[in-house]
Amino acid sequence: MRPNRRQTGSKWRASAELSSRATMLLALAASALLASAAPGSASQPDPLRLCADPTNLPFSSDNPSQPGFYLEIGQALSEQIGRPVAYDWYKSYFGKRTVRVTLLGKQCDAMIGLPLSADFMGPAVIFSKKIMTEAYALVSRTTLTLNGIDDLRGKRVAVQYQTTPQNLLATRDDIEKVTVLTPEEGMAALEQGKADVAFVWGPVAGWLNKTAYEGRFRVQPVEGAGLSWDAAIGFARTSTQLRDQVDAALPQLERRIAELAAKYGLPNAPPIRLGAASSPIRLAALGSPAPFVRQPAAAPPAIRIAETRPRDAGPEAVALGKEIFNGTCAHCHGPDAVQSERRIDLRRLQTRYGEDMRDKYWTTVHEGRPSKGMPAWKEVFTDDQFESIYTFLLTVQSSETAN
Numbered sequence: 001m002r003p004n005r006r007q008t009g010s011k012w013r014a015s016a017e018l019s020s021r022a023t024m025l026l027a028l029a030a031s032a033l034l035a036s037a038a039p040g041s042a043s044q045p046d047p048l049r050l051c052a053d054p055t056n057l058p059f060s061s062d063n064p065s066q067p068g069f070y071l072e073i074g075q076a077l078s079e080q081i082g083r084p085v086a087y088d089w090y091k092s093y094f095g096k097r098t099v100r101v102t103l104l105g106k107q108c109d110a111m112i113g114l115p116l117s118a119d120f121m122g123p124a125v126i127f128s129k130k131i132m133t134e135a136y137a138l139v140s141r142t143t144l145t146l147n148g149i150d151d152l153r154g155k156r157v158a159v160q161y162q163t164t165p166q167n168l169l170a171t172r173d174d175i176e177k178v179t180v181l182t183p184e185e186g187m188a189a190l191e192q193g194k195a196d197v198a199f200v201w202g203p204v205a206g207w208l209n210k211t212a213y214e215g216r217f218r219v220q221p222v223e224g225a226g227l228s229w230d231a232a233i234g235f236a237r238t239s240t241q242l243r244d245q246v247d248a249a250l251p252q253l254e255r256r257i258a259e260l261a262a263k264y265g266l267p268n269a270p271p272i273r274l275g276a277a278s279s280p281i282r283l284a285a286l287g288s289p290a291p292f293v294r295q296p297a298a299a300p301p302a303i304r305i306a307e308t309r310p311r312d313a314g315p316e317a318v319a320l321g322k323e324i325f326n327g328t329c330a331h332c333h334g335p336d337a338v339q340s341e342r343r344i345d346l347r348r349l350q351t352r353y354g355e356d357m358r359d360k361y362w363t364t365v366h367e368g369r370p371s372k373g374m375p376a377w378k379e380v381f382t383d384d385q386f387e388s389i390y391t392f393l394l395t396v397q398s399s400e401t402a403n
Helices: 005-037 069-081 096-101 164-170 183-191 202-211 240-263 315-328 346-367 383-394
Strands: 048-052 085-089 110-115 125-127 132-141 156-160 176-180 197-201 217-223 228-236
Touching (some): 048 069, 132 202, 156 164, 156 183, 183 197, 197 202, 217 228, 228 240, 346 383
Antiparallel strands (some): 132 228
């Protein structure tokens, strides 16, 4: 039986539609192939994620028109290595905890401006080559010439609280100390005639002198133990490839870094050499050190639990554990584990966990407690090092009753 005309027309239209769809699919496939083969169509490289404080000028800011010295270095680096830049904002006044949460917590790839020191975070952080030297500074009227600490005799010196400069001046009865909490307060005391000299954090003093005081002060950096150090870019221990890539790019940025230092008013005069403080304070800071530097508090009497200490753990193991602890853990748990905040007071481990103390310690240092800001350290320290830290912690356990 032959199909009628209506049936024939329907079949023709169906065939035409199928042909049209096939042609469209072929065209789309061809376009996709051409696009994938076109120059520059490859996927974009991963961004270079920088840890940054949103309100820490002259170093960093979330204001695009004034990003800060460190962030402009990061922008120049990202162009040099061919990666877009992104930021993970986190306040730097938390000190080393900031490094742990952001950099070691893998929220960012690099942190610019860390002190180039092997004992800053132990082996957890590796560093680029030096990018600049940062220091405290003596700030004075331009008519006053200072060449050393003896030139401060008989003068009123605004000095930052709990800093190495304060320690340095502590034994000088011939210098009148005016204690201030911040470089801003020190500069204000100088401006208001309450001090003759301000002994404060140099980069912030230079920035304030440039922006707030229109360059009417002389800002002279100093050098000496605990007074100056080299700054670098920090990376997590596993990021050696990125670190090497950045190191290869830095020589091409030397002129740009110098230009940025001048833009943000960072002091560049020859440093004044000062002697070491009687008890130098260990640096534990990002950007401006004053909020993070602390003298170790005197430990309250604690009952030792010698019977829980491994019999073969001698004083060498305790000393090693104490050194690692103070280099990496003390910024949260206190120098020598002296900490008034009970929830992170490691002197109460025995009281809190009893026979489970060792298991709890081992699990925590290996796996971390990310929700509490405690990263995993299993890729940073060896089991022998963990054992040394545990041995040290056993010597400071208290017998108080847990609440």
